[in-house]
Amino acid sequence: xxxxxxxxxETKKKRENMKEKNKDPKEQNEQFNSAHSISQSLTDNLNxxxxxxxGSADVIIREFELGETxxxxxxxxxxxxxxxxxxxxxxxLKTLMIDIRSAHLENIDFEATTLELLEKHSLSGGQxxxxxxxKNVKQHILSGDTVLLFDGExxxxxxxxxxxxxxxxxxxxxxxxxxxxxxxxTESLRTNTALIRRKIKSDNLWIEQMLIGKETQTDVAILYMxxxxxxxxxxxxxxxxxxxxxxxxxxxxxIEELIQDETxxxxxxxxxxxxxxxxxxxxxxxxxxxxxxxxPFVLLAPAVFVQFMQSSEDYYQRSDIASAIRLLxxxxxxxxxxxxxxxxxxxxxxxxxxxxxxxxxxxxxxxxVPFPAFVEAILMEVTFEILREAGLRMPRAVGSAIxxxxxxxxxxxxxxxxxxxxxxxxxxxxxxxSSFVIPSYNLGMAxxxxxxxxxxxxxxxxxxxxxxxxxxxxxxxxxxRSFGVPYxxxxxxxxxxGQRDSLxxxxxxxxxxxxxxxxxxNMIRDETPAPEPNDSTKEPEKSPSGESxx
Amino acid sequence: xxxxxxIIIIFSLLIMSGCWDRKELNELAILTGLAIDxxxxxxxxxxxxxxxxxxxxxxxxxxxxxxxxEATGKSVFEALRALTIxxxxxxxxxxxxxxxxxEELATQGxxxxxxxxxxxxxLRTDFFILISKENDASSILKILTPIDKIPTxxxxxxxxxxxxxxxxxxxxxxxxxxxxxSSESDNPVLTGVYxxxxxxxxxxxENVERINSPSVxxxxxxxxxxxxxxxxxxxxNESKAFNYIMDxxxxxxxxxxxxxxxxxxxxxxxxxxVKVVExxxxxxxxxxxxxxxxxxxxxxxxxxxGEEKLKxxxxxxxxxxxxxxxxGLITAKELQTDIFGFGxxxxxxxxxxxxxxxxxxxEEGFVHLDVQIESHYNIRRTGTIKESFQWKAxxx
Numbered sequence: 037x038x039x040x041x042x043x044x045x046e047t048k049k050k051r052e053n054m055k056e057k058n059k060d061p062k063e064q065n066e067q068f069n070s071a072h073s074i075s076q077s078l079t080d081n082l083n084x085x086x087x088x089x090x091g092s093a094d095v096i097i098r099e100f101e102l103g104e105t106x107x108x109x110x111x112x113x114x115x116x117x118x119x120x121x122x123x124x125x126x127x128x129l130k131t132l133m134i135d136i137r138s139a140h141l142e143n144i145d146f147e148a149t150t151l152e153l154l155e156k157h158s159l160s161g162g163q164x165x166x167x168x169x170x171k172n173v174k175q176h177i178l179s180g181d182t183v184l185l186f187d188g189e190x191x192x193x194x195x196x197x198x199x200x201x202x203x204x205x206x207x208x209x210x211x212x213x214x215x216x217x218x219x220x221x222t223e224s225l226r227t228n229t230a231l232i233r234r235k236i237k238s239d240n241l242w243i244e245q246m247l248i249g250k251e252t253q254t255d256v257a258i259l260y261m262x263x264x265x266x267x268x269x270x271x272x273x274x275x276x277x278x279x280x281x282x283x284x285x286x287x288x289x290x291i292e293e294l295i296q297d298e299t300x301x302x303x304x305x306x307x308x309x310x311x312x313x314x315x316x317x318x319x320x321x322x323x324x325x326x327x328x329x330x331x332p333f334v335l336l337a338p339a340v341f342v343q344f345m346q347s348s349e350d351y352y353q354r355s356d357i358a359s360a361i362r363l364l365x366x367x368x369x370x371x372x373x374x375x376x377x378x379x380x381x382x383x384x385x386x387x388x389x390x391x392x393x394x395x396x397x398x399x400x401x402x403x404x405v406p407f408p409a410f411v412e413a414i415l416m417e418v419t420f421e422i423l424r425e426a427g428l429r430m431p432r433a434v435g436s437a438i439x440x441x442x443x444x445x446x447x448x449x450x451x452x453x454x455x456x457x458x459x460x461x462x463x464x465x466x467x468x469x470s471s472f473v474i475p476s477y478n479l480g481m482a483x484x485x486x487x488x489x490x491x492x493x494x495x496x497x498x499x500x501x502x503x504x505x506x507x508x509x510x511x512x513x514x515x516x517r518s519f520g521v522p523y524x525x526x527x528x529x530x531x532x533x534g535q536r537d538s539l540x541x542x543x544x545x546x547x548x549x550x551x552x553x554x555x556x557x558n559m560i561r562d563e564t565p566a567p568e569p570n571d572s573t574k575e576p577e578k579s580p581s582g583e584s585x586x
Numbered sequence: 587x588x589x590x591x592x593i594i595i596i597f598s599l600l601i602m603s604g605c606w607d608r609k610e611l612n613e614l615a616i617l618t619g620l621a622i623d624x625x626x627x628x629x630x631x632x633x634x635x636x637x638x639x640x641x642x643x644x645x646x647x648x649x650x651x652x653x654x655x656e657a658t659g660k661s662v663f664e665a666l667r668a669l670t671i672x673x674x675x676x677x678x679x680x681x682x683x684x685x686x687x688x689e690e691l692a693t694q695g696x697x698x699x700x701x702x703x704x705x706x707x708x709l710r711t712d713f714f715i716l717i718s719k720e721n722d723a724s725s726i727l728k729i730l731t732p733i734d735k736i737p738t739x740x741x742x743x744x745x746x747x748x749x750x751x752x753x754x755x756x757x758x759x760x761x762x763x764x765x766x767x768s769s770e771s772d773n774p775v776l777t778g779v780y781x782x783x784x785x786x787x788x789x790x791x792e793n794v795e796r797i798n799s800p801s802v803x804x805x806x807x808x809x810x811x812x813x814x815x816x817x818x819x820x821x822x823n824e825s826k827a828f829n830y831i832m833d834x835x836x837x838x839x840x841x842x843x844x845x846x847x848x849x850x851x852x853x854x855x856x857x858x859x860v861k862v863v864e865x866x867x868x869x870x871x872x873x874x875x876x877x878x879x880x881x882x883x884x885x886x887x888x889x890x891x892g893e894e895k896l897k898x899x900x901x902x903x904x905x906x907x908x909x910x911x912x913x914g915l916i917t918a919k920e921l922q923t924d925i926f927g928f929g930x931x932x933x934x935x936x937x938x939x940x941x942x943x944x945x946x947x948x949e950e951g952f953v954h955l956d957v958q959i960e961s962h963y964n965i966r967r968t969g970t971i972k973e974s975f976q977w978k979a980x981x982x
Binding site for chain 2 (some may be wrong): 177383384385387388392393395396397398399400401402403404405408409490493495498
């Protein structure tokens with residue numbers, strides 16, 4: 037592992053050297069120019085911008101004269117598709133070209149510049165910002181604002197006209213619930229922060245924003261509850277985000293991979309969700325939410341193992357039912373991880389563990405199967421993984437073909453041809469169904485991969501190998517950290533308060549404190565007394581009603 | 587370099603050490619029954635091996651569900667290994683359900699043939715040990731049984747169910763047997779098993795194609811041992827006596843005469859206590875049997891369900907039990923073998939006394955042992971009807 041990081045560093049160094057050597061003095065000059073301040077000549081400015089943007093078709097640059105008498109030139113620039121065309125039309129172009137003629141500007145200080153005039157009196161856009169150099173001008177244009185440049189002025193004006201086609205708030209596709217909010221995050225960062233704000237109207241919800249990605253200039257927002265989240269973790273998250281120096285961030289997974297504690301683990305150490313209610317509950321527990329513009333998946337840090345086995349619906353159902361279902365998920369987790377390997381171990385090493393009748397029925401199915409149990413299992417599991425991947429990637433229109441090929445051809449035909457035994461099909465099916473029970477997709481992936489490792493161990497060492505594998509797995513899990521929080525907490529290190537909401541969920545009124553290792557301050561979250569049977573209906577009997585009414 | 591070395595070592599573990607004990611299911615001959623006979627000086631071992639495809643498979647043919655293989659050898663182990671010549675696969679012993687010992691072998695002593703069974707790691711100890719009565723032990727494994735395709739599992743189940751519901755049988759596991767054999771104050775018993783009908787016919791599929799199979803395997807009463815040699819057989823009452831004294835009875839029925847017929851009782855709870863008292867330097871044993879019964883079938887002319895009548899009935903039952911128990915005791919005394927473990931009880935309850943009497947215990951101490959039998963019956967229930975409809979019919 038160390039070697040890999042060394043190698044990465046070396047190649048980085050080499051590339052930097054190459055860059056410096058290859059740098060053309062002309063290019064350097066140009067780069068300098070583009071970041072240069074705005075010049076007095078409007079035409080020059082417009083030409084530079086047009087040239088810098090390569091004359092891109094979607095960037096609209098217009099130049100016209102303001103008013104009837106006052107021959108001042110003005111340049112308007114916006115990106116078609118990013119800027120809302122009605123806003124640009126109504127509040128910028130119409131204002132500047134038509135409305136301004138009927139405006140009574142007599143009383144206005146004629147000493148003032150056009151910019152000040154427009155800023156104070158004319159432009160009805162909501163958000164105005166001054167821009168002082170061409171680099172910013174371009175940035176504003178490319179993020180959907182409309183920029184005005186004036187002849188003879190070195191300051192431009194940016195009008196917020198952002199507005200592009202975007203997906204509305206829809207039901208999340210990855211973490212579905214029966215009962216609970218049906219809204220999901222969208223690709224728009226602002227919508228996403230709004231969705232969270234709508235749930236938490238506290239002034240303690242702080243949102244910090246930064247740009248990540250040298251080329252993509254992606255907005256990334258960090259949300260946390262001031263006074264609940266651990267300051268050290270906030271600092272650490274910011275530190276790690278600031279360290280990111282990459283050309284582009286297209287999905288939060290890229291951020292996740294760049295800021296996680298441990299690269300060489302199959303287990304996710306940051307939680308991702310599409311659900312605002314999950315993000316909000318994370319915030320209330322003292323977690324930090326990272327929202328990346330352009331993806332509906334937001335990140336939660338720090339993340340612990342039990343979190344990946346929880347569904348938001350656990351809190352929307354009765355606690356006893358939710359607890360039972362949570363335990364069922366852990367059973368399914370173990371099944372998904374161990375069923376094929378246990379089958380291999382028992383049928384090839386420990387036949388004495390099976391009741392005779394079961395052994396006989398297993399043996400009868402294996403009569404005539406040409407492969408050893410291990411090869412059979414690997415064949416079927418790999419086939420299933422291929423099917424699953426195919427089902428995910430292929431166009432939806434041919435989706436039904438996969439189920440036919442998968443279920444009929446591979447399942448039934450393979451058994452009938454005597455290549456695969458019936459039990460193996462059951463084992464694979466059980467494993468597959470169990471792995472879908474795991475609420476978190478990326479934990480499910482970890483289980484998928486680990487299963488093959490366990491199968492290998494089982495084939496070589498039987499039960500002994502499986503136990504050995506579990507020991508290694510558990511020690512690996514205990515060694516993992518997510519932003520300094522032990523991955524297996526609150527189970528290891530054990531914390532009784534935290535365990536009230538881990539493997540099981542106690543009633544809401546019993547969940548008094550926030551997770552200890554995550555929040556570390558303002559621990560009490562719930563002071564509701566346990567509900568008691570209300571005696572108010574009985575009270576009139578105790579004290580005669582006549583007396584009490586007097 | 588070190589990392590590569592580590593990886594190589596781990597992988598060589600997987601590749602080289604693995605799989606030494608690996609056996610695929612279709613490489614196993616699952617053995618469920620083993621019969622051991624003595625032929626001259628050699629052991630003849632018969633193994634009943636399952637044919638899984640015929641038991642649980644989809645495409646079943648007319649082939650039989652089990653096959654037997656025979657081999658002889660100087661020891662049980664050698665004979666078992668010699669079986670590989672005829673058996674298509676390696677024998678897998680873990681699912682052994684039954685060991686049948688030949689009567690001839692049993693009279694000569696079973697101790698030597700048991701060593702392998704308790705020594706081999708593959709064997710569990712939860713199989714039953716039986717003595718084949720009259721026939722060779724191997725013939726027991728050569729009878730096909732209806733309903734249960736695996737004959738040994740049929741025998742296994744009959745032992746278990748008869749032990750539960752019928753007092754005269756007793757299933758003996760290997761560790762019980764060995765414990766009794768190695769104790770000087772105790773002697774083992776083993777249930778007998780025999781073939782009813784023609785043995786050769788019993789091995790053919792025709793046997794199970796008829797509604798009433800001509801050849802069946804049937805359990806017999808107990809064979810009693812002195813040390814490791816079979817010395818005789820108990821009859822039904824004597825076997826019952828043995829199980830009563832040993833407190834093995836879980837549920838059984840008893841029949842008692844009454845006027846014009848008899849009454850059958852279900853004994854659903856019995857508790858036996860064996861007490862040792864020292865009397866003039868000699869042990870004296872009291873066996874106290876306490877039973878809870880309910881009336882299961884009435885075939886009497888008169889009403890026996892009155893309080894007085896029931897008391898009378900209970901007394902009759904007490905008397906009958908004392909007689910039965912005595913019968914068993916006398917037989918054991920005649921054969922000079924303490925199958926009841928009275929010696930063991932004395933050793934437990936009064937070790938000093940045991941030290942004095944243990945010399946020639948079976949031949950002298952036990953034969954002259956004073957055993958008092960007490961019995962007490964509680965009639966708890968009379969079933970779902972009170973009076974028998976027969977009384978009214980006869981009264982009219």
